Amino acid sequence: MVPFEILSSMAAATPGEISRTFLMLAAVVAAARMGGSIARRIGQPTVLGELIAGILIGPSLLGLADPGDPYLHLLAEFGVVILLFQIGLHTDLGSLLKVGPAATTVGLAGVVLPFTAGYGAALLFGLGMVPAIICGAAMTATSIGISARILGDLRQLESREGQTVLGAAVLDDVAGLVMLAVVAKIAAGGDVTMLGITKTIGLAVGFLVVAIAVGGIVAPRLFALIARIPVSGTTGSLALAFALVLASLAEMAGSAMIIGAFAAGLVLHWTPQRETIETSTTALGHFFVPVFFASVGAAVDVGALLHPESLVLGGILLVVGIATKFVAGYAPFWEPIRHALVGAAMVPRGEVGLIFAGMGLGTGALTPEMFGALMIMVIGTTFVTPPWLAWLDRRKGPPEDGMTSGASPRAPDPADRDTELAQDIGTLDDLVSGAPREPSP
Secondary structure: OOHHHHHHHHHOOOHHHHHHHHHHHHHHHHHHHHHHHHHHHOOOOHHHHHHHHHHHHOOOOOOOOOOOOHHHHHHHHHHHHHHHHHHHHOOOHHHHHHOHHHHHHHHHHHHHHHHHHHHHHHHHHOOOHHHHHHHHHHOOOOOHHHHHHHHHHOOOOOOHHHHHHHHHHHHHHHHHHHHHHHHHHHHOOOOOOHHHHHHHHHHHHHHHHHHHHHHHHHHHHHHHHHOOOOOOOHHHHHHHHHHHHHHHHHHHOOOOHHHHHHHHHHHHOOOOOHHHHHHHHHHHHHHHHHHHHHHHHHOOOOHHHHOHHHHHHHHHHHHHHHHHHHHHOOOOOOOOOOHHHHHHHOOOOHHHHHHHHHHHHHOOOOOHHHHHHHHHHHHHHHHHHHHHHHHHHHOOOOOOOOOOOOOOOOOOOOOOHHHHHHHHHOOHHHHHHOOOOOOOO
16 A cells, blocks of 8 residues: 555544544554663663564454554654664765675675575475575665664674674665565566566666765755754654655655665765754654564464474574575675674574565465564574674674774764764664763863
8 A cells, every 4th residue: 555545544443443543553552651661771782572562462362453554654654764764864875885895795795695595495495496596685674774783782883893794785675675575576486587687777776876965965955954944843844754755655666765864974074963863763764663673573473483384494494594694705805804794693584584475475475484484584684783782782782993892982083074973963773763961072
């Protein structure tokens, strides 16, 4: 259901339907925030608690939330757009380009290795070619939202490792969009041509490049004018509207909304109004981002995971999925980075893997048992990453090459504009999870 259809159905909704939606939303938000709080108290990233809370209140257990509800889906999509917009605001494109070779190497290895190994494992298990292709394709994705959220929790997002993961995850998402388009045609029995594949790649990459290039010219001038409007909240509201426009244009261009939202944040990173924009989007992020992660957890079908075929195949895919992404972190062997941290951060498939699995089930290319196996892989890789990264972070060594490599802060440099802004507005975790900020020196 497209957003216009959702809005039309909302206009026709009865008071009873609206009240049920409000109650479901209240349950999702309350469970996610409590789950996140508990996770932080036991030393784990907030996202882990939000995902577990989603499973508990989902249809498989308590039944308080329906991830298939169109209204909840719309709000969850809004949450992930806000999250990627905030990630973009915290990402210096120059720093991202500095780790470009490493990020490209990790991203390419993170696509080729999982697809090849997943496809081969599925064939050896006895699956046909099309289901095996879907299994391999589902294993190529990296959930940029989940990875960035965990790195934000650990104060690693702006480190060299964090920037490498962000760049590689964006590349994986672009590759995943291409694979999704190709696999969808295969599953539907259509023909796949090299021209069609090239067009899909061109649209995804071209949109990101054009959005950043054009936005970098237009946005500073536009927001300089907006800042003069004497109405409180105007700058932040229109910045979010800018992110929504780019997210929508990205989807219309054949890319993904999260790519457009991320591009909007990159464009506005160096505008003088960045602090105001982040402050304005913080409150919305506190509410809507947990909705997204809880809805991912609620999509887990606990019953489908217990079938013997699902357990065996899912276990194989889970091991292969973890190992191949982790090995991809070591692909740029020449870089003086913490390769284990990069590899572990690339592991979660999250919502992207669920999209592949759902597409396969919806087209009939996957049986419920095969779908359950992919669910085990997706959820397993998502849940294993937060505690794994937290453990790796506790074992961190000293920063390398003068760059931040963990939670230990650099000495503030008054000439470093990005450091000053980071001190003023806090990290991504402060913005999204609601954690109290440390006072600026």
